[in-house]
Amino acid sequence: MARPGNKIIQAKLVLVGDMGTGKTSLVLKFVKGQFFDNLEPTIGAAFFTQVLSLAEATVKFDIWDTAGQERYHSLAPMYYRGAAAAVVVYDISSMDTFTRAKKWVQELQRQGSQNLVMALVANKSDLDAKREVAIEEGEQFSQENGMFFTETSAKTSQNINELFFEIAKRLARAA
Numbered sequence: 700m701a702r703p704g705n706k707i708i709q710a711k712l713v714l715v716g717d718m719g720t721g722k723t724s725l726v727l728k729f730v731k732g733q734f735f736d737n738l739e740p741t742i743g744a745a746f747f748t749q750v751l752s753l754a755e756a757t758v759k760f761d762i763w764d765t766a767g768q769e770r771y772h773s774l775a776p777m778y779y780r781g782a783a784a785a786v787v788v789y790d791i792s793s794m795d796t797f798t799r800a801k802k803w804v805q806e807l808q809r810q811g812s813q814n815l816v817m818a819l820v821a822n823k824s825d826l827d828a829k830r831e832v833a834i835e836e837g838e839q840f841s842q843e844n845g846m847f848f849t850e851t852s853a854k855t856s857q858n859i860n861e862l863f864f865e866i867a868k869r870l871a872r873a874a
């Protein structure tokens with residue numbers, strides 16, 4: 700609920716990253732509080748909404764998820780257009796997905812909005828036993844590119860709410 704006199708920010712947020720990194724799972728956990736062990740890559744309405752109330756503002760997210768297009772390693776410019784925030788996701792158990800995430804970041808820097816709030820998300824933190832990407836690698840790349848960084852698990856819910864709250868705060872600050 701919006702508080703009286705509180706600023707309302709409507710923000711398009713896009714999810715980017717390799718297929719299978721957990722983009723749809725992150726959104727479903729955030730929006731519906733659910734997790735599925737076997738998710739069809741093409742499942743996802745591609746569009747969700749969620750509202751977060753902060754002390755300083757109410758942020759209404761329009762969340763755009765891919766429906767499998769990322770398998771071609773390219774997304775239509777329409778997908779990014781007008782986005783205020785982008786979440787770039789990789790899977791800590793796959794170095795390939797981290798390499799690809801760095802490419803997605805570069806693409807967003809070229810094609811995204813001017814003041815795009817970007818977060819780099821190392822998902823599947825519960826798979827630590829199969830880890831291929833050290834936390835420090837994600838942290839360092841994020842720092843170099845002025846992005847927020849966190850490790851999440853859509854499975855255990857680790858840092859999911861924190862991620863979206865941090866993005867909301869940054870959007871409120873920029874608004």
Ligand code: GDP
Binds near residue numbers: 721723738854
């Ligand atoms: P997307 O292609 O990026 O949208 O990835 P999905 O959300 O479809 O997830 C791909 C697979 O990874 C599914 O089988 C999910 O159950 C699984 N998955 C997603 N997030 C996590 C996570 O945090 N931990 C684990 N162990 N599995 C996950």
Ligand code: MG
Binds near residue numbers: 722723724742743
């Ligand atoms: Mg998906």
